[in-house]
Amino acid sequence: MWAINLRIFGVVLGTLALYTLIANKIPQMQSEVPRALALGANVTPEQLVSAGDQLFHGAGGCTACHGLGTRAPNLLTDEKGAGPIGARCAKRENGKDCKAYLYESLTRPGAFVVTGYEPIMPDMSRTLSPQQLWALVAFLESQGGTVDVTASDIPAASAAPAANSGAAGSAGAARIANGSTDPMAIIRAAGCVGCHKVGAEGGAIGPAFDHVGSRLSSALIRESILTPDAKVARGFEKFKGIMPKTFGDQLSAAQLESLVQFLASHK
Numbered sequence: 001m002w003a004i005n006l007r008i009f010g011v012v013l014g015t016l017a018l019y020t021l022i023a024n025k026i027p028q029m030q031s032e033v034p035r036a037l038a039l040g041a042n043v044t045p046e047q048l049v050s051a052g053d054q055l056f057h058g059a060g061g062c063t064a065c066h067g068l069g070t071r072a073p074n075l076l077t078d079e080k081g082a083g084p085i086g087a088r089c090a091k092r093e094n095g096k097d098c099k100a101y102l103y104e105s106l107t108r109p110g111a112f113v114v115t116g117y118e119p120i121m122p123d124m125s126r127t128l129s130p131q132q133l134w135a136l137v138a139f140l141e142s143q144g145g146t147v148d149v150t151a152s153d154i155p156a157a158s159a160a161p162a163a164n165s166g167a168a169g170s171a172g173a174a175r176i177a178n179g180s181t182d183p184m185a186i187i188r189a190a191g192c193v194g195c196h197k198v199g200a201e202g203g204a205i206g207p208a209f210d211h212v213g214s215r216l217s218s219a220l221i222r223e224s225i226l227t228p229d230a231k232v233a234r235g236f237e238k239f240k241g242i243m244p245k246t247f248g249d250q251l252s253a254a255q256l257e258s259l260v261q262f263l264a265s266h267k
């Protein structure tokens with residue numbers, strides 16, 4: 001009896017230690033996103049622009065593609081004589097002003113693909129909250145144009161994050177798939193399918209998940225998700241830097257482990 005109890009105790013302790021270890025390994029990047037943004041109702045355009053600036057250069061993951069010259073259009077500097085993004089956004093699509101065009105670029109990137117580029121931009125609404133999206137729109141408008149985003153554009157959901165258990169303090173971004181640990185739900189909600197193929201579904205920007213478990217150990221899969229560029233998959237060098245580096249912040253420890261196990265089982 002004693003021996004069994006002791007063994008159960010040992011297993012529980014071991015599991016706890018493992019999860020604590022994993023939780024500590026997940027980088028916390030919440031401080032990059034100003035929490036004042038969650039106040040919503042009386043946010044000023046200046047506050048939005050500055051929040052958008054930080055997101056653009058940090059947790060938003062935009063600079064992985066924008067700012068490297070040929071992979072994606074320049075946004076902060078001139079692009080083919082049309083000026084920076086704030087100066088050209090109203091001229092992209094007939095009948096769409098800057099605000100409408102920029103919001104569409106972030107949330108339905110495939111709706112209008114800038115000539116000369118591949119449609120590789122992920123749908124940012126999968127990983128960013130409405131407040132964060134509007135802050136980015138304001139920041140992009142400020143690059144050579146006029147900022148006309150106001151607090152009234154931001155959905156009244158600004159109070160929601162607090163009610164969204166587990167997401168409190170996570171910069172207003174809802175936990176991916178509402179915290180579900182169903183691996184396919186995570187893969188779809190996190191936008192992995194935007195770049196990776198799973199079965200018949202998904203894109204071809206990153207390696208297909210079909211046999212990922214035979215190429216990589218669980219530890220390497222975990223590393224690939226937390227620090228995507230630590231090792232670049234062979235044959236995908238030209239897409240180095242594209243995979244978002246923010247999943248460590250967005251996935252809970254249990255979600256991450258569920259994903260890792262799911263992928264490792266794809267032999």
Ligand code: HEC
Nearest residue numbers: 060061062065071072073105109112113114117120121242
């Ligand atoms: C995986 C690469 C990638 C990432 C990450 C990415 N983009 Fe893009 N983006 C592109 C590409 C490629 C285009 C041009 C093709 C198109 O229109 O879809 C584009 C187009 C755009 C446009 C339209 C530009 C124009 O000249 O009309 C905007 C605005 C934009 N992105 C903003 C952003 C912001 C803001 C972020 C971060 C939240 C971001 N993008 C993240 C690749 C990316």
Ligand code: HEC
Nearest residue numbers: 190191192195205206207224228231232233236239242243
């Ligand atoms: C914007 C595109 C993009 C998104 C979104 C994306 N990835 Fe990736 N991923 C890549 C690219 C490109 C590579 C290969 C280059 C590299 O290793 O950095 C890669 C590599 C990987 C690898 C290593 C694969 C191998 O065979 O070496 C794993 C595992 C992985 N991604 C998992 C994920 C998971 C899980 C998600 C969603 C939570 C995700 N990725 C979202 C583009 C993306």
